[in-house]
Amino acid sequence: MEQRQKISVFWFRRDLRLEDNHGLYRALKSEFPILPIFIFDPDILQQFDDPKDRRIDYFHQALQTIQQDLLLQQSGIRFFHQTVLSCFSELIDQYDIQEVYCNTDYEPAALKRDGAVRLLLNSKQIPLKSYKDQVIFEANEILKSDQTPYTVFTPYSKKWIEKLQVNDYQSFSSELLKTNFLPWDATPIFPLTELGFAATDIQYKKPDLTQIEIEHFDRLRDYPILDATSHLGIALRFGTVSVRSCVKLGLSTNATWLKALIWRGFFMQILYHFPKVENSSFKSKYDQIEWRNDEEEFAKWCSGQTGYPLVDAGMRQLNSTGQMHNRVRMVVASFLTKHLLIDWRWGEAYFAQKLLDYDLAANNGNWQWAAGTGCDAAPYFRVFNPQAQLEKFDAEHLYIKKWISDWNSSTYPLPIVEHRFARERALDAYKKALKDNF
Incomplete structure (x- = not known):
């Protein structure tokens, strides 16, 4: 029987860099050569609806950059396009794995996945070593x-x-980077098209602080x-x-x-x-709010056709670029939940599809903050006045003019709802939910 090579594995996830990478630093101090891996998990990729999702292109380019750096050391990342458990089963068959290293991910789905990986590895007496990064x-x-x-x-x-x-x-020292990678003829990264995606206009560049x-x-x-x-x-x-x-x-x-x-x-x-916040209000009593959830109004909010210029400019910026200014994010979130009485989960899900910097914890936390349902949220009776916000933070209407080509024209829609009426309606709905909950 052929003796398998003893190695350790470093599993890249939300840590796509060689420098100042805690888990990688610990792995490279191992006595065994390190095989870096990245798994294009179909279970994750299927969550991205748009084949031209800039986020996929971004991290694909980041991985190519790491691969080029590792090739200089006659090594490289081994890429997989399969489920995580099948990937590790394959690696266990090929190598005598001594340890698997990674950095900790705190999202509920990631913790569940890592628990399943740990069980598989433990059955083979292989430790999974996870680090704060x-x-x-x-x-x-x-x-x-x-x-x-x-x-x-x-x-x-x-x-x-x-x-x-x-x-x-x-910072964790980069001095180890020139040592201890497993020498091998690295396979190229899967092309985007093979993963079901296409190139976009995003250009990855190593962040330079x-x-x-x-x-x-x-x-x-x-x-x-x-x-x-x-x-x-x-x-x-x-x-x-x-x-x-x-x-x-x-x-x-x-x-x-x-x-x-x-x-x-x-x-x-x-x-x-409090993993329940992924799908429920942190303050459970707010789950009793009777949301209107008008699908036509939601579609107008999504497309930037509410008749409120600051809201519409923000949504058009988001749809066009995958980005939205932080102040504007608060205004559009407040507008959806308070003015239109549409469930914050609808808005959160839309942001998850569109935002380049989408992060479950931050997106969820900020939406619940805006809706008043979160742990340390804006009080429910705080309702942003979109017009007042516009005059305060875009007094010369430069941001509006940049993103709304038909502003102040006959084609620009009238306001979808009157502010004072919407505010009173929201306060009544919130008060009723809170009253009925006691």
Whole structure:
């Protein structure tokens, strides 16, 4: 019987970079050569409806970049296009696997998948070693004095900052990268067409934090035409940039931007501790709201045809580019849930289809914040006035003119609903749900 080669495996997931990658760093310190793998899981790919989804193209290009770097070391990623369990079964047959390394993913579906992988590996006495990489503090690292998770952001944020030490955002050395990869003739990445997708207009470029301008983020972030954000959302989502390096940048450059990173960690620990929020309101009493769920009005909201310029500009930007300014996201989410009384889950699902930087925890947390149903949400009686928001943050209508070519013309629709009427209707619906719940 031929003796199989002893190796360790590193499984790329939401960490598509070689530098400052915690799990990869630990793997490369192993005594066995490392085979890096990436699995194009059909169960995940089928969730992307658009064959020209820019996110698929983005991480496909990121993987090609890593592959090119590894080829210089006579190694490379081994790619699979099959289910995760069948992939590991195949690898177990081919190699004498000593350990499998990865970085932890905290989403409910990912935890379930990893549990199944762990069972399979354990049956062969192979440990699955998972490391914290996409957050600074995970799971139970920040708890209240009674050892329960925080559900309000401000005390969580204070504890986060109080607990932070230099070691928490210290980069993991890249010195190991020139050692310990399994030498082999790497197979090329599957073409997008073979995966059921097509090339898009997105151009992947390794994030360079020295080029990120956030010095004035706190003053300029609310004005959509200025676009004064970092544009690192998609990089953080797919791990093409390290959260540790981002925190280091925030600490030295802009406290408000750092706070946005803390919000990201807050929502991740909410999803981890309260997985029900994926499909239900954090505050269960809000599940009693009688949503109108008018499909025609939802379609007008999706296409940017509500007659409210700031809402429509945001939705048209989203549909065209996969991006939407953060201030505008709050306005369009409030409008859908409060003005139209459409279930926040509808809006969340639409954003999940369209947003380049879609992240389950953040998307869910922000939609529940806007709807008033979340753990630390805007109060239900806070209803954004889209026209007031427009005059405050786009007074010269530059953002509106950029995205609405027919604004102020006869073809632009009249408002879908009158603001004062919609506000009163929303307050009545919320009050009724809360009253009936007691």
